[in-house]
Amino acid sequence: QVQLVESGGGLVKPGGSLRLSCVVSGFSLSDYYMSWIRQAPGKGLEWVSYMSSSGRTIHYADSVKGRFTISRDNAKNSLYLQMNSLRAEDTAVYYCAAFDLRADWGQGTLVTVSS
Amino acid sequence: DIQMTQSPSILSASVGDRVTITCRASQSISSWLAWYQQKPGKAPKLLIYKASSLESGVPSRFSGSGSGTDFTLTISSLQPDDFATYYCQQYNNYPGTFGQGTKVEIK
Numbered sequence: 001q002v003q004l005v006e007s008g009g010g011l012v013k014p015g016g017s018l019r020l021s022c023v024v025s026g027f028s029l030s031d032y033y034m035s036w037i038r039q040a041p042g043k044g045l046e047w048v049s050y051m052s053s054s055g056r057t058i059h060y061a062d063s064v065k066g067r068f069t070i071s072r073d074n075a076k077n078s079l080y081l082q083m084n085s086l087r088a089e090d091t092a093v094y095y096c097a098a099f100d101l102r103a104d105w106g107q108g109t110l111v112t113v114s115s
Numbered sequence: 116d117i118q119m120t121q122s123p124s125i126l127s128a129s130v131g132d133r134v135t136i137t138c139r140a141s142q143s144i145s146s147w148l149a150w151y152q153q154k155p156g157k158a159p160k161l162l163i164y165k166a167s168s169l170e171s172g173v174p175s176r177f178s179g180s181g182s183g184t185d186f187t188l189t190i191s192s193l194q195p196d197d198f199a200t201y202y203c204q205q206y207n208n209y210p211g212t213f214g215q216g217t218k219v220e221i222k
Contacts, residue, residue: 035211045159045202047210059209095158099206102164103149 002026002104009109022079022096033099038092086113121214127222134190136217138203143183147207150188
């Protein structure tokens with residue numbers, strides 16, 4: 001059974017850093033396109049970052065480019081999002097999701113950027 | 116990036132109504148479109164993938180159609196549990212952009 005579990009969210013001050021983790025089970029990271037997607041309070045869904053199944057192709061939304069880094073550890077079945085220079089507008093629930101023919105999502109982790 | 120335009124933004128309907136939500140892509144995405152249902156405080160739930168394939172466990176009153184640039188989500192007979200926000204997402208090209216959402220509310 002496919003499962004994705006995010007962790008690492010919390011309260012951080014502007015300019016601070018957080019590292020989100022997404023542990024997956026029931027599939028291999030190298031078989032799926034993986035994405036981080038976020039949802040600010042009361043807003044719609046926003047794609048943040050993407051990694052191809054090979055890991056060779058990575059993309060970022062313009063709003064996070066240069067500040068966020070996506071990575072993975074196949075041996076640990078884990079996807080990561082390193083978030084630096086955080087801003088108030090990064091406050092959101094962050095979801096990891098796996099895509100092939102269909103999509104599987106985690107339950108999300110809340111990141112709050114506030115002084 | 117491919118833009119996804121979803122309409123309407125808000126839809127007022129009654130239990131038993133047939134409901135249709137549309138999603139238009141700014142360029143062809145073949146059939147690489149998903150529909151999600153989201154309730155407050157919950158993660159999006161996959162309803163339809165590959166434009167018309169019903170996700171396992173999703174009631175058959177939900178259906179999807181379309182290809183290329185124009186897509187539709189239909190709920191054949193709206194049930195109380197269906198009042199929620201619905202999103203389309205293209206995953207033909209990355210980033211996998213989303214529509215802005217349709218809130219289905221009680222009339």
